[in-house]
Amino acid sequence: MQGGGEAHGAGSADGELRKATGSDDCESGEKKEGDDFSDISDSELLSLQEAAESCDAYIEGEGLEMVDGVTSPGKIDATTSPEGQLHNSAGLSCSEMPGPPEVTQRKRKQESLNPLQKYHMRYLAVTDLCSQMWCEQQMVYKIEQPADLLPEKTAAMNEGSSIHLARELEVHDVVSVTTRNREDSWAIKCLNILAMIPVLQSGGRIREFPVFGELDGIFMVGVIDELAYSSSGELELRELKTRATPTLPRLAQKRTHELQVCVYKLLFDGMVSGVLQSECLIQILNLRPEQELGPEVKEHAIQSGLTVSTLKDIIELTFLNLTFSELPRIDSLKLEYCYQGDGAFLGCDIVNFKEKSVMEQVTFYLSFWKGQREIQGVDIEDTWKCRMCNYSNICEWRTQRTNTAPYRTMAKRLK
DNA sequence: ATTGCTGAAGGG
Numbered sequence: 366m367q368g369g370g371e372a373h374g375a376g377s378a379d380g381e382l383r384k385a386t387g388s389d390d391c392e393s394g395e396k397k398e399g400d401d402f403s404d405i406s407d408s409e410l411l412s413l414q415e416a417a418e419s420c421d422a423y424i425e426g427e428g429l430e431m432v433d434g435v436t437s438p439g440k441i442d443a444t445t446s447p448e449g450q451l452h453n454s455a456g457l458s459c460s461e462m463p464g465p466p467e468v469t470q471r472k473r474k475q476e477s478l479n480p481l482q483k484y485h486m487r488y489l490a491v492t493d494l495c496s497q498m499w500c501e502q503q504m505v506y507k508i509e510q511p512a513d514l515l516p517e518k519t520a521a522m523n524e525g526s527s528i529h530l531a532r533e534l535e536v537h538d539v540v541s542v543t544t545r546n547r548e549d550s551w552a553i554k555c556l557n558i559l560a561m562i563p564v565l566q567s568g569g570r571i572r573e574f575p576v577f578g579e580l581d582g583i584f585m586v587g588v589i590d591e592l593a594y595s596s597s598g599e600l601e602l603r604e605l606k607t608r609a610t611p612t613l614p615r616l617a618q619k620r621t622h623e624l625q626v627c628v629y630k631l632l633f634d635g636m637v638s639g640v641l642q643s644e645c646l647i648q649i650l651n652l653r654p655e656q657e658l659g660p661e662v663k664e665h666a667i668q669s670g671l672t673v674s675t676l677k678d679i680i681e682l683t684f685l686n687l688t689f690s691e692l693p694r695i696d697s698l699k700l701e702y703c704y705q706g707d708g709a710f711l712g713c714d715i716v717n718f719k720e721k722s723v724m725e726q727v728t729f730y731l732s733f734w735k736g737q738r739e740i741q742g743v744d745i746e747d748t749w750k751c752r753m754c755n756y757s758n759i760c761e762w763r764t765q766r767t768n769t770a771p772y773r774t775m776a777k778r779l780k
Numbered sequence: 781a782t783t784g785c786t787g788a789a790g791g792g
Contacts, residue, residue, distance in 0.1 A: 380787070490788055499792075522790040529790075550787070575788090588788055609791070618792065625789095651785090705791095753792060 380544040380553035382665055383537050383560060383573060479736030481583070484508055486734075487650055488577075491587030491628045494730050495621040499750065501733060502742035502763075506756040516755045521609035524705045528607050529590070533572045542665055548656040548676040551646075555683040556665060562690050568594055576632035578641045581724070581731045584649045589629050592695075599696035602626055602633075611704040613712050617747055619700070623716045626698040627723040633695055639688040643680045652676060742766065 481489075496504045507515070533539065544550045554575045561571045570593035577586045591603040604626050608614070614622070635641060647654050654677035658666065666673050673679045698716035703709060732738050742762025743750050751757040 485785060487785075490786090492789055495789095519791065521792080525790045527790095544787095547785075554787090573788095586786095586788075590789090606791080614792080621792095750792075 380542045380550050380662075381557075382540045382542045382553055383557045479734065480505070481734045481736075488584035488586050489731075489734065491576075491585060491625055491632070494585075494628060494727070495625050497730050497733070498621045498624055498726075499617070500743050500747075500754065501730075501740055502760060503750075503754050503756055505740060506760070521607075521705065524609070525607045528705065528708075529605065532591075532605065536570060536572045540665075543659070543661045545659040546656070547650070548652055549659045549662050551650070551652060552658050552662050552666070552676055552679050555679045556662075556669060556671075558683050559671070559679075559686055560669060562686050562692065565592060565600075565692055566690055570594075574633070576629055576636060577646070578632045578635040579645070579649070580628070580631060581728050583731050583734060585628065585632060587625075587629055587632060589633065595697065600693045601697045601699055602629060602695050603699045603701055604629075605701050605703065607703055607705045608711060609705055611706065611709060611711060613702055617750070619714070622700050623698075623714075624723070624726060626700065626716055627718055628727065630695045630698060630718055631720075631723065631727075636687050637690075637692040637694060639684070641684075643677075643684045646680060647677070654680075 480486075493504070496507075510516075530539075542553055544553060554577075557573075557575055561574055564571050570591065572591050574589040574592055575586075576589055577584065579585070589602055590605055593601055593603065595601045604622065606614070606622060613619075646652070654675065656676050657674060658676065658679070663674070666679065671679070671682065673682060698718055700714040700716060702711040702713065704711055733740065740762070742760065745766065748763075748766070751760070751763060754760070757763060
């Protein structure tokens with residue numbers, strides 16, 4: 366049986382702050398190729414930061430050279446306790462025994478919960494939708510898997526992460542900040558947005574822009590890989606996909622990438638056009654608006670020239686900046702593919718954004734989370750995905766499909 | 781608290 370109903374993730378206590386830097390080469394805008402970013406020491410980080418501060422004023426155009434902060438291990442705050450698992454009664458396999466009344470009651474309640482409630486999720490990540498699109502059943506197995514038994518990340522994923530980090534560091538510093546609670550984490554997110562807005566306004570390029578908002582009644586959170594202006598002055602979203610093989614992805618995979626960037630656009634456009642209210646954010650996420658920010662977070666806010674003391678302050682400031690900065694909506698969506706092996710460019714795609722079609726897809730995927738429809742595994746023609754799935758041996762969808770396959774074959778033969 | 785909560789993306 367699945368251990369269903371565990372908390373969604375255990376979470377580290379740290380946040381990451383993106384610092385626009387000028388560093389030494391504010392003017393040169395040179396980029397060092399082939400730097401190894403993985404082992405920059407703390408002292409180096411500090412000196413780079415100082416350099417950045419001394420040249421704070423000019424965040425313009427190309428001069429944005431970025432350097433690194435490596436998240437320091439150790440420093441484990443007394444934040445999320447690892448106990449995270451709520452052992453609800455859903456996993457009880459005593460079907461014959463009626464059990465005490467309160468257990469039956471709890472069980473009934475459990476069954477009436479939608480997946481969002483069942484897994485204690487206040488929001489979804491944009492990439493949750495993408496894995497859902499790949500295989501909804503696989504995504505659920507992953508969520509239900511106890512955290513300590515989760516399959517390790519593949520080599521391709523790790524390689525992808527490090528390539529993305531290296532690219533990010535070309536554009537700005539990453540400084541790790543100790544956060545004490547969710548309020549602190551959201552404050553860091555806001556600080557990052559506040560730092561990136563002026564860069565965008567002055568025509569610069571940014572990476573890892575946080576986006577969020579409500580879509581079809583469900584709160585969604587994501588991070589835009591890259592935003593920049595094209596030669597024709599359009600605001601372009603770029604999503605880099607690194608590949609373990611020097612080939613372009615199959616259609617099934619490309620579709621998930623397309624949905625990802627389309628949802629980013631929906632969220633970003635909503636943010637700059639003031640669709641989301643700050644009270645709404647606070648309420649949906651159940652944040653404490655009057656919560657004093659942690660000392661490290663405050664310190665970074667002050668460094669950015671902000672006088673804020675509570676989460677409410679910083680959220681309101683962020684929302685004001687977003688709506689009054691007259692940032693454009695995203696004009697074009699671009700997927701870029703390159704080979705992990707030698708960095709070779711494999712191709713790129715311009716994604717056609719059709720709001721109606723995107724919303725239809727979003728509505729379909731979200732309807733699962735709302736409990737409006739049954740779970741759905743891969744279509745019969747996509748069963749090749751099962752060959753690389755960790756759960757294929759226990760997959761109920763697969764069993765069910767195998768049992769019905771002969772009929773489908775017959776039907777096909779009969780035309 | 782008979783209640784609470786999550787870095788997202790990472791690639792197939």
